[in-house]
Amino acid sequence: MKTHKARRRPVTALAIQAQVDRHTPALRKRIANVLTRLRDGTSLEELEAAVQVSVTAVMQAIPFDSIGQWIEDEGVPKILRNIFEVSGRLNGKILNQQLGLVRKIDGEEAVFVGGSAGYGSFSEAGSAISFDILNPRSVQAIQQARFELIKNITFESKEAIREVTLEAFQEGGNPLAQARKIKNSIGLTRSQSKWVNNFAREVETLANTTDPRVLSALRRKIQNRQLVTGRLSQKINALFDDPSRFGAGELNELVEDYHKRMVAMRARTIARTETARMSAKGQSSLWDQARAEGLISNKARRVWVVTPDELLRETHALIPTLNPGGVGLDDYFDTPFGPVFSSPAEPNCRCVVVLNPTGK
Numbered sequence: 607m608k609t610h611k612a613r614r615r616p617v618t619a620l621a622i623q624a625q626v627d628r629h630t631p632a633l634r635k636r637i638a639n640v641l642t643r644l645r646d647g648t649s650l651e652e653l654e655a656a657v658q659v660s661v662t663a664v665m666q667a668i669p670f671d672s673i674g675q676w677i678e679d680e681g682v683p684k685i686l687r688n689i690f691e692v693s694g695r696l697n698g699k700i701l702n703q704q705l706g707l708v709r710k711i712d713g714e715e716a717v718f719v720g721g722s723a724g725y726g727s728f729s730e731a732g733s734a735i736s737f738d739i740l741n742p743r744s745v746q747a748i749q750q751a752r753f754e755l756i757k758n759i760t761f762e763s764k765e766a767i768r769e770v771t772l773e774a775f776q777e778g779g780n781p782l783a784q785a786r787k788i789k790n791s792i793g794l795t796r797s798q799s800k801w802v803n804n805f806a807r808e809v810e811t812l813a814n815t816t817d818p819r820v821l822s823a824l825r826r827k828i829q830n831r832q833l834v835t836g837r838l839s840q841k842i843n844a845l846f847d848d849p850s851r852f853g854a855g856e857l858n859e860l861v862e863d864y865h866k867r868m869v870a871m872r873a874r875t876i877a878r879t880e881t882a883r884m885s886a887k888g889q890s891s892l893w894d895q896a897r898a899e900g901l902i903s904n905k906a907r908r909v910w911v912v913t914p915d916e917l918l919r920e921t922h923a924l925i926p927t928l929n930p931g932g933v934g935l936d937d938y939f940d941t942p943f944g945p946v947f948s949s950p951a952e953p954n955c956r957c958v959v960v961l962n963p964t965g966k
């Protein structure tokens with residue numbers, strides 16, 4: 607297999623990636639709040655009753671329908687709009703520089719048309735671009751992103767609950783324990799809810815086993831979990847040292863702590879991915895506008911740039927090679943995941959797309 611040679615990244619890619627990184631935490635916090643509300647808004651008693659009825663009853667006991675409202679309450683659409691806008695502006699600035707339209711005036715860089723008093727003449731001369739977020743396509747792109755975000759969070763969360771509930775039905779057992787298992791899956795994806803429930807099982811075993819070899823192997827296994835750090839890690843050691851200090855309540859607290867960490871992880875993934883997506887949409891919107899204003903030609907190419915750090919996946923590293931010289935303004939990139947219009951290629955993708963305005 608051909609290995610991907612490290613390329614020098616254009617400064618424009620660095621600027622775009624830095625902006626995505628800067629805007630991710632605000633979204634991460636809000637998304638974590640929504641996922642936590644979904645779990646906290648579910649009553650264990652109702653779940654316990656529902657689990658004795660049907661999968662449908664369980665699904666109805668969880669306020670999935672409120673996700674859209676909570677997304678609004680948390681101000682997520684405003685954040686998405688802001689990311690779209692700052693991305694459009696940044697890419698406008700980059701484009702102006704690429705087209706050689708940035709001039710020094712009194713030692714100050716004049717980039718934004720109409721942005722600073724006295725520099726408006728650029729606009730009148732039709733020689734530079736300023737991002738217009740109010741055009742109908744921008745408004746539509748922002749609404750679409752909000753809708754997709756709600757749909758994806760809801761869909762993945764429901765899938766996880768459906769799977770865990772069916773599993774609980776197959777295993778049978780005490781309804782309260784089943785309800786607790788379902789509750790510990792709320793707000794997570796399918797694999798994440800599996801990890802939480804494996805963790806719960808391991809902790810339970812740790813509290814109820816006396817064989818020292820089994821115990822130390824289990825402790826190592828739990829401690830090796832990526833999210834078992836700090837206070838949680840110390841508590842696992844305490845449980846290992848003296849299980850008698852841990853009743854059912856304390857064990858549940860350990861699982862809840864782990865669940866909380868998993869929610870934070872999912873929120874980070876969603877935030878990173880959606881920030882990258884909004885950034886790419888703002889960028890595309892700016893380029894469409896620039897083309898409509900005749901500032902870039904149809905020969906311009908969009909070029910895929912990876913972030914060459916330890917997180918780079920081989921499948922993403924291949925994308926530049928699969929699209930030598932980039933693709934046209936309206937074309938899709940050929941990727942191992944199928945045709946993709948712009949980054950992100952998949953969750954947690956940190957690639958960006960930059961413009962080669964002349965196509966040369």
Ligand SMILES: [Zn+2]
Pocket residue numbers: 922950951952954955956957
């Ligand atoms: Zn990527």
